[in-house]
Amino acid sequence: MSSSSPSAAAKTPPLRALQGIRILSLALNLPGPAALMRCRQMGATCIKLEPPSGDPMGLYNKPAYAQLHEGVKVLTADLKTDAGQKALHRELEKTDVLLTSFRPSAIEKLGLGWKKIHTLYPALSHVAIVGAPGARAEEPGHDLTYLADNGLVPGLELPATLYADMSGSLMASEAVLQAALQRQEPYAGSGDPHPRGAFIEVALSDAAAYLALPRQWGLTQPTGSVGGAHAGYRVYPCRDGRVAVAALEPHFAAALCAAAGVEAASIQAMFAPATHQAIAAFMLTQTRAQLDQLATAKDIPLHTLLNS
Known part of the structure; x- marks a missing residue:
């Protein structure tokens, strides 16, 4: 289709709903970087701190890493060292939303527990991507196990894509939008006009469960209209x-x-x-x-x- 076609001419530029929002990501592999990519597309300023070893995605799929981090300022810091912690907090001082994908125990070890950082940076929000919600957040798991737990791996073949990771990334970018909206409202009931941060947990297993709803409803079961029972x-x-x-x-x-x-x-x-x-x-x-x-x-x- 040529650029002069009516549909191309009518295409509107993406909304910059996160313009002016600064995000610091510590998240590696796929869900976190994919969420960061979406946020950058919505106008956010995106910074990422990687360990000295880098992001594993950059090792096993360089094209994917490149696309995920286009327009992202990538810095290196070993958060287990004093120098790395200083670099982290220099960034946190000017950050609106922190994005992570660690287990809660790892977050605590890095000194990023919500009570502590909320005290240090009251306006900072934290979007924490975990595998499973609440008490299950320490359990090991991956995209495939979350899909299997929700009935989305019916045979022996692997799913066509990483559904839980990618849908989880959308939920994480949605959470960033929620945090940005909250910044626009005075702290409810306190009379304090300054923005207050929020802690939002995004579980990949919840993302898989959301994708599985049509199957639970019977729509995609073999007897369902979009599960093979309808000849059309x-x-x-x-x-x-x-x-x-x-x-x-x-x-x-x-x-x-x-x-x-x-x-x-x-x-x-x-x-x-x-x-x-x-x-x-x-x-x-x-x-x-x-x-x-x-x-x-x-x-x-x-x-x-x-x-x-």
Whole structure:
């Protein structure tokens, strides 16, 4: 699509909702840096303190590290030393939001317990990314275990992406927005007009649980309308690949059935085995190019794929 197209011309610049907010991140690997990337895109000034060994992401995936840290000022400090602690507190003195991804015990060892830093820096907020909430925050875990705990690993294959980490990063950036909004309000009931910081814990297991809600509701279970039971919402093999069909609404389903020569006059018919079989048989006669043309001509939501 050319830059002169109507859709490109109508594209609005991103809102800079965090303009003027300074974030200091100590978070390594993925969720924290991904949250920092989102915050920078919303206008925040982002600084990161890394240990002398660097962020592991920079070692095992340099392109990912580069994208995550574009526009971020990266400093080095060993927080286990006096010099590192001095560097940390120099930054904290001019920081609005601290972002971490340590276990609570590690936070305490670094002298960053909420009671202490809230006393030292009353206006500072702390967004703490943890694996699981509350008392479970010390438990070991990772993206895969949080997804498995919420029923999102149904087979032996690994999930297609790091859902808990990435959704957790969105929750963390949301928490930064909440902290920024709180800074705009006087400290409730105190008469103090100065901003007050807040402690917000973001658990990756909670992020996975949020993603799992459609499955809990039954929507993505095998008997659910978007779990494979509806013939218009499935992945089918075609002559030279696969096709993901999302003809869920009645008018889309009707267009799909008409194209496939299938009589399905009701929503109930879309759940019938015969409808599934007829659409599957039709897809096997079509190439990806033919199906792409069909989607455009008949306004059918589908996307063709190569075989994995």
